[in-house]
């Protein structure tokens with residue numbers, strides 16, 4: 398029994414079958430990659446896991462509890478966090494101020510941007526923010542405005558903002574899309590560190606095979622909305638069905 402169990406999930410957009418017969422089990426404390434060509438249904442599947450879409454059929458269970466019908470906020474409270482393709486950070490705030498946002502949210506149950514002004518009284522939260530920044534190696538950048546940082550550092554900050562919530566399952570939708578190679582490698586290193594040091598399960602959607610093969614313990618190939626193959630990375634490389642799925646795409 399996996400930490401995440403997806404059973405017979407189907408989703409249509411009008412006449413288009415975006416997902417059908419999706420069965421997938423993600424084991425605790427592993428990194429499970431979902432790959433597939435453009436339009437395969439990867440983002441749709443992820444959206445079904447975080448309450449942004451409701452599948453037409455099937456079930457999605459996280460630690461034995463259904464996520465279907467719950468709001469994105471409730472699902473987040475259950476221990477599932479998602480990092481989007483574009484970093485969701487506040488460019489006008491410093492690295493440190495950005496970190497305070499999820500910490501306030503965790504303690505008070507609400508995002509309180511205005512509370513940043515009275516932050517100096519929040520000793521416990523400040524310590525928590527600093528500890529997390531140290532863990533992702535960004536403590537020296539705490540006073541930088543996040544808008545001026547590299548994409549790799551923005552991603553690092555976003556990941557830190559996600560991790561202070563102590564998620565059990567981290568969902569990543571193409572975390573290195575549009576990144577230069579140095580930023581991609583920086584993100585791979587961070588994810589490896591997170592995987593090694595935390596009690597966390599990672600499900601990652603990724604186009605960049607270098608990232609996938611650096612991180613994944615298990616890979617599911619999605620094609621036309623259905624899992625085509627699921628196997629260990631060494632068996633996915635060069636698999637004829639996988640090559641067929643990617644036919645016509647440059648990789």
Ligand SMILES: Nc1ncnc2c1ncn2[C@@H]1O[C@H](COP(=O)(O)OP(=O)(O)O)[C@@H](O)[C@H]1O
Pocket residue numbers: 410413415433434435436437438439440441442
């Ligand atoms: N909100 C939507 N309305 C209609 N069609 C959609 C919507 N979202 C995705 N699709 C379609 O569903 C299919 C799967 O899309 P998506 O999950 O974004 O694929 P991927 O992330 O693998 O590239 C595509 O054909 C896409 O055009």
Ligand SMILES: [Mg+2]
Pocket residue numbers: 439440441
């Ligand atoms: Mg997508």
